[in-house]
Amino acid sequence: MIQRLNKTPRMSQIVSYNGTVLLSGQVAKDASADVTGQTEQILQQIDELLAQAGCDKSDLLSANIWLSDIRQFPLMNAVWDSWVDPQNPPVRACVESRLARVELSVEIQVTAAARN
Amino acid sequence: MIQRLNKTPRMSQIVSYNGTVLLSGQVAKDASADVTGQTEQILQQIDELLAQAGCDKSDLLSANIWLSDIRQFPLMNAVWDSWVDPQNPPVRACVESRLARVELSVEIQVTAAARN
Amino acid sequence: MIQRLNKTPRMSQIVSYNGTVLLSGQVAKDASADVTGQTEQILQQIDELLAQAGCDKSDLLSANIWLSDIRQFPLMNAVWDSWVDPQNPPVRACVESRLARVELSVEIQVTAAARN
Numbered sequence: 001m002i003q004r005l006n007k008t009p010r011m012s013q014i015v016s017y018n019g020t021v022l023l024s025g026q027v028a029k030d031a032s033a034d035v036t037g038q039t040e041q042i043l044q045q046i047d048e049l050l051a052q053a054g055c056d057k058s059d060l061l062s063a064n065i066w067l068s069d070i071r072q073f074p075l076m077n078a079v080w081d082s083w084v085d086p087q088n089p090p091v092r093a094c095v096e097s098r099l100a101r102v103e104l105s106v107e108i109q110v111t112a113a114a115r116n
Numbered sequence: 117m118i119q120r121l122n123k124t125p126r127m128s129q130i131v132s133y134n135g136t137v138l139l140s141g142q143v144a145k146d147a148s149a150d151v152t153g154q155t156e157q158i159l160q161q162i163d164e165l166l167a168q169a170g171c172d173k174s175d176l177l178s179a180n181i182w183l184s185d186i187r188q189f190p191l192m193n194a195v196w197d198s199w200v201d202p203q204n205p206p207v208r209a210c211v212e213s214r215l216a217r218v219e220l221s222v223e224i225q226v227t228a229a230a231r232n
Numbered sequence: 233m234i235q236r237l238n239k240t241p242r243m244s245q246i247v248s249y250n251g252t253v254l255l256s257g258q259v260a261k262d263a264s265a266d267v268t269g270q271t272e273q274i275l276q277q278i279d280e281l282l283a284q285a286g287c288d289k290s291d292l293l294s295a296n297i298w299l300s301d302i303r304q305f306p307l308m309n310a311v312w313d314s315w316v317d318p319q320n321p322p323v324r325a326c327v328e329s330r331l332a333r334v335e336l337s338v339e340i341q342v343t344a345a346a347r348n
Contacts, residue, residue: 002175002177002204002229004204004205007205008205009197009200009202009205010196010197010200010202010205010208011179011200011205011206011207011208012205012206012207013207014207015177015178015206015207017135017136017177017229018134018135018136018229018250019249019250020249020250022177022178022207023207024207024208024209025207025208025209025210025211059234061234061247061249061254062247062254063243064209066209066211066329070330070331070332073332077242080242081241081242084241084242084243086241086242088234088236089236089239089241089242089243089244090243090244090247090254091243091244091245091246091247091254091255091256091257091341092242092243092256092257093256093257093296093298093339093341094257094332095257095298095329095330095331095332095339096329096330096331097182097211097212097213097329098186098211098212099211099212100186100189100210100211107209107211109207109209113234113249113250118291118293118320118345120320120321123321124321125313125316125318125321126309126312126313126316126318126321126324127295127316127321127322127323127324128321128322128323129323130323131293131294131322131323133251133252133293133345134250134251134252134345138293138294138322138323139323140323140324140325141323141324141325141326141327180325182325182327213298213327213328213329214302214327214328215302215327215328216302216305216326216327223325223327225323225325
């Protein structure tokens with residue numbers, strides 16, 4: 001059975017299916033922040049969405065990260081490294097792409113294992 | 117068991133495994149169309165591929181969208197919004213990337229839940 | 233149960249869960265090579281990681297490919313085509329993105345079916 005949470009007609013923020021939780025790509029709600037602040041906001045949003053799906057960051061399976069300027073890779077990583085569960089890190093890929101609005105510096109999309 | 121459909125030696129257009137249907141990134145067959153027309157073509161191709169896999173857009177789990185020019189985000193969204201099942205929207209991420217041929221404006225890759 | 237292999241505190245190179253093997257995005261260890269050489273290195277790294285997870289390229293489900301210069305699509309494809317199992321090709325998407333370091337030409341992230 002597919003569970004869809006935090007839905008708009010366009011997309012769900014959370015889809016759970018077959019033991020896996022998928023999240024939409026998250027961007028900062030306050031895009032006036034720099035890449036550090038945007039990454040902090042996004043990771044907090046991911047914490048909240050995973051909690052809503054009944055799991056947490058120790059359940060992460062994968063993370064895809066897009067930076068609008070890849071030179072900010074070390075700044076994003078510093079926030080990531082202080083957030084991720086070092087015993088349970090996901091697979092990851094990070095590349096450069098311009099994002100939906102010019103003020104956005106970073107977008108992160110994750111999947112996680114559901115708990116039953 | 118893995119099922120692979122619409123295969124070339126390079127890639128499959130459909131892979132079904134473990135209750136999930138994966139599609140290759142779809143681009144417009146007639147790339148002379150604008151982003152609106154290309155998005156329409158792609159979503160029709162996705163309908164056809166999902167039908168071939170025995171499911172439909174109400175089974176979508178995720179969609180990843182690449183635009184060659186992110187300023188065309190609203191134009192793509194207008195077509196998306198009129199196509200997607202508003203009761204059953206997938207998670208989604210949309211970023212800018214140049215695509216395999218310069219005339220391509222949009223590429224969409226989806227996953228869906230299989231029906232048994 | 234989630235299995236994480238080749239871990240650093242930042243990420244795992246391999247995550248196995250629920251019958252699926254996920255790999256991190258792979259980049260060439262010797263980035264002085266051209267796109268052909270980098271692709272060859274990456275596909276060999278993927279062979280090694282899949283072997284560590286107990287499967288091989290005939291089990292591939294999906295591949296996402298990023299090229300720092302999309303004009304090198306044919307060069308990457310030539311290496312891909314000589315590597316992939318033509319009877320068992322995955323779904324695929326390939327787009328342009330700048331990568332974590334300027335000398336990187338290509339990054340490939342795959343998923344595969346686990347064997348039990």
